Amino acid sequence: MRQMRSRNIICFGCAQIIEVQSPTSSIICPKCGYEMNTKQYYEIVDFARDAYYFGFDYRRAYEDQLMLKGSLKTHYYLAEPFEIAVFIAAAVVSGIIGNASYDVVKKAVKKILGQDTTKDYNKEVAWLLSLTENEQQYNTLVAYIKNFCDNLEGLHPDIKDAIREEMMVTKVQEKLMEIMGNPTKIPTEEEKSNITMKNFLNKISKQKAMTKKEHEKLIRKVESDLWKKKLKAEDFNDFWKYLG
Ligand SMILES: [Zn+2]
Numbered sequence: 001m002r003q004m005r006s007r008n009i010i011c012f013g014c015a016q017i018i019e020v021q022s023p024t025s026s027i028i029c030p031k032c033g034y035e036m037n038t039k040q041y042y043e044i045v046d047f048a049r050d051a052y053y054f055g056f057d058y059r060r061a062y063e064d065q066l067m068l069k070g071s072l073k074t075h076y077y078l079a080e081p082f083e084i085a086v087f088i089a090a091a092v093v094s095g096i097i098g099n100a101s102y103d104v105v106k107k108a109v110k111k112i113l114g115q116d117t118t119k120d121y122n123k124e125v126a127w128l129l130s131l132t133e134n135e136q137q138y139n140t141l142v143a144y145i146k147n148f149c150d151n152l153e154g155l156h157p158d159i160k161d162a163i164r165e166e167m168m169v170t171k172v173q174e175k176l177m178e179i180m181g182n183p184t185k186i187p188t189e190e191e192k193s194n195i196t197m198k199n200f201l202n203k204i205s206k207q208k209a210m211t212k213k214e215h216e217k218l219i220r221k222v223e224s225d226l227w228k229k230k231l232k233a234e235d236f237n238d239f240w241k242y243l244g
Pocket residue numbers: 011012013014015016029030031032033034242
């Protein structure tokens with residue numbers, strides 16, 4: 001979840017991955033001197049995480065299910081994306097919402113991959129590490145992230161609904177953590193396999209002293225914020241200027 005942020009951050013000036021102990025209001029890259037506003041940094045990184053997690057990971061999972069089964073019956077609960085995947089997504093977003101060129105973004109992605117921070121080697125990591133060598137693979141990732149930035153416009157309605165529901169569950173849970181300052185119990189593996197908005201809300205209403213009205217209000221707020229545009233082209237000005 002968002003609360004368990006990694007200590008590593010990506011410098012938006014030179015694409016260096018740096019370890020930050022306790023970020024203050026701004027972060028200065030020890031390699032290139034590029035300064036980032038911490039709040040804005042996390043707005044970009046959180047959006048990039050959503051773009052990768054929901055717009056790419058979940059979408060692929062549901063597309064596979066639809067292709068194999070003909071309809072969507074099973075909900076997934078996918079693991080949070082790897083740190084480098086989030087950083088790669090941030091670079092890609094800088095070219096979609098911001099004005100970073102295709103070549104510069106790809107160079108940043110290459111540099112991120114060269115600093116691989118994943119601990120386990122599995123299929124997903126292998127896929128990520130071969131990203132810049134495989135043009136088709138890279139372009140698919142870019143296209144999916146772009147579609148997420150466009151609010152999944154034109155996507156198969158069943159897949160769009162499934163992704164929307166995953167986002168709602170995650171965002172409501174995050175909001176509850178924010179409000180209550182105490183995370184709701186993380187669902188067990190068994191619960192994860194069939195988590196829906198309805199059973200999730202039933203579960204939290206049993207755990208927490210929140211009235212039905214307060215719940216409904218919270219859900220409406222999350223829903224109205226779901227596709228709200230938060231990032232603008234100018235948020236990415238100066239990105240990768242020290243990439244070399
Ligand atoms: Zn830097």
